Amino acid sequence: MEGQNDYRVVVVMVPFPAQGHLNQLLHLSRLVISYGIPVHYAGSATHNYQAKVRVQGWDTESLTKIQFHDFQLPPYASPPPKPDLSVPFPVHLQPLFDISTNLRNPVSELLDQLSAKCRRIIVVYDSMMASVVQDVKFIPKAEPFRFVTVPAFSQFFGFWGAMPESDKPFRIDPRIIIPRCNPSGKGITTPEIVRLFFAEVKFWGFESGRIYNTSKVIEGPYVELLEKLSSNERNDTETKHFVLGPFNPVEMTPGNRKRHGCLEWLNEHDKGSVIYVSFGTMTSLTEEQIGELATGLEKSGQKFIWVLRNADKGDDFCSGKDGNLELTEGYEERVKDRGMVVREWAPQLDILAHRSIGGFMSHCGWNSCIESISMGVPIAAWPMHSDQPLNAILITEVLRIGVMVRDWEDSGKLVSSATIESVIKTLMTTKEGEEIRKRASELGGDVRKSVAKGGATSSEMDAFIAHITR
Structure with a gap:
């Protein structure tokens, strides 16, 4: 060579x-x-x-x-x-x-x-x-x-x-x-x-x-x-x-970079007890959809870490940054013991590799899918555009390591808090979810x-x- x-x-x-x-x-x-x-x-x-x-x-x-x-x-x-x-x-x-x-x-x-x-x-x-x-x-x-x-x-x-x-x-x-x-x-x-x-x-x-x-x-x-x-x-x-x-x-190594604060928060929680919510760098949710997601997460009773930020701009380092996306008054205080809202870019690989992560609500961009598969984490699939709807089918129907948040035929419609709550509970608390998590873990092991x-x-x-x- x-x-x-x-x-x-x-x-x-x-x-x-x-x-x-x-x-x-x-x-x-x-x-x-x-x-x-x-x-x-x-x-x-x-x-x-x-x-x-x-x-x-x-x-x-x-x-x-x-x-x-x-x-x-x-x-x-x-x-x-x-x-x-x-x-x-x-x-x-x-x-x-x-x-x-x-x-x-x-x-x-x-x-x-x-x-x-x-x-x-x-x-x-x-x-x-x-x-x-x-x-x-x-x-x-x-x-x-x-x-x-x-x-x-x-x-x-x-x-x-x-x-x-x-x-x-x-x-x-x-x-x-x-x-x-x-x-x-x-x-x-x-x-x-x-x-x-x-x-x-x-x-x-x-x-x-x-x-x-x-x-x-x-x-x-x-x-x-x-x-x-x-x-x-x-x-x-x-x-x-x-x-x-x-x-x-x-296999994640800390390297010589400063660790993100969310990883310290994750250290406080039990193995497989937290669902990670992120829709990548090219998706922005409407205010109404953010509200439904917030309510669904709260009502699910599950621990969560939620990356809530707008999509990247063409130049994401230019001046004139957007303000924070707003949640209802008192929301973050109510959920602080079991939920963390991250408002900047977050180290997704580090998060997915953390022992406390038990699920990933994702837009199903391929980067996110293969990272999640690598770490043995099951997916709540919520595709937004491009290849993501087919990727979601691969995850849920072929590999059977996830659940669909909503069918693509209903894209363009608001996903209700009740639907979000139900999907999270299915993935994190039910026998069906346990079988999905087991398959995801086994596939992750095979990939590694x-x-x-x-x-x-x-x-x-x-x-x-x-x-x-x-």
């Missing part, structure tokens, strides 16, 4: 500028540098900083081994989020998503520079950044790999469900679970993001391989279906598929074994490193 000092093989990560995407490729960077291979992480200065300050589960010494290239984007609008029950997609981030295509020239210049001194450049790019790296095919010694940011289940059925029956190239084995419905329609995305997605899809196909942040332990049959679909579509048997997840650490030396994921990572350093 090539040593770090000769720079004969380097890896360049090109992430999409949204937290769940930034985070996944940063975690993959940590895995690659552990093999002594230099990693360059190329993105906007703002979002590189965002990725670094939010990293969890590994120390800052490892972070210094990654070379960050902080490119400047042209000025763009960074409006506050506008919570909307009917369209929970983060439309306020569209200006950032659109302007990110401007990274094409600086990324190409970086690849040119590296090409002059390296034997091979491995370019790992987010599926939504294909246009940014389109010049890679003209750069000597560069080998591109497209990173698929969603689970194989959702990627496969997203494409499969959109195909006319007559165009489907094969039959699915009847033993494989197929979703009862294929969530689509108003609210799942916006016309603007659909246009951006298909603009990027036009640039797919030049990659040497694909990388997935999932595990065959979690969804092996769906990885095989996705590979089969890819092979049929392009008559392609040459593209390599590497299933390397979970990228995130599965897979990343240990000699496990399936560890072997897959070894194969990937052997391939790129061949």
Whole structure:
């Protein structure tokens, strides 16, 4: 394997500028540098900083081994989020998503520079950044790999469900679970993001391989279906598929960062007694929905830690921060003995890994799902948009490690406090919930074994490193 000092093989990560995407490729960077291979992480200065300050589960010494290239984007609008029950997609981030295509020239210049001194450049790019790296095919010694940011289940059925029956190239084995419905329609995305997605899809196909942040332990049959679909579509048997997840650490170490105060609060509570509530960095709830959630949490009688914050802006570090989201007067005082409300970004991996966490009410972004799976924590699934409705089906119907808060057919409607209370009690206090928690714990154990030396994921990572350093 090539040593770090000769720079004969380097890896360049090109992430999409949204937290769940930034985070996944940063975690993959940590895995690659552990093999002594230099990693360059190329993105906007703002979002590189965002990725670094939010990293969890590994120390800052490892972070210094990654070379960050902080490119400047042209000025763009960074409006506050506008919570909307009917369209929970983060439309306020569209200006950032659109302007990110401007990274094409600086990324190409970086690849040119590296090409002059390296034997091979491995370019790992987010599926939504294909246009940014389109010049890679003209750069000597560069080998591109497209990173698929969603689970194989959702990627496969997203494409499969959109195909006319007559165009489907094969039959699915009847033993494989197929979703009862294929969530689509108003609210799942916006016309603007659909246009951006298909603009990027036009640039797919030049990659040497694909990388997935999932595990065959979690969804092996769906990885095989996705590979089969890819092979049929392009008559392609040459593209390599590497299933390397979970990228995130599965055993947490404090490192040298200051521990968040919520972890001290969690220390005071019994094993598996607290439900963690968070809807990620791209979701903002309406005031009315926040009120129903607050009431449901209180009436459930369960201990909880609730991250209550607005979605990230395009530049979440710019001036003009939004004020705190308000709860009814006296609420936090009433629940202080069994509930904690966190109003800033919280260290989710640390929280999920804590022994007192017994459940996770989540929007089912894939980052959150695979982190929860890794830590053996069951999920109360409350999908908001994009791949999340299909991810929720994977969690609740296929893996059976969660309960659905509400069916996607009812998206756009207010979820009542009574429903929230019932779901929390089901997950945390009933026989059904106990069985779900047991399955989640067993799956988490299997995933952790897979990343240990000699496990399936560890072997897959070894194969990937052997391939790129061949």
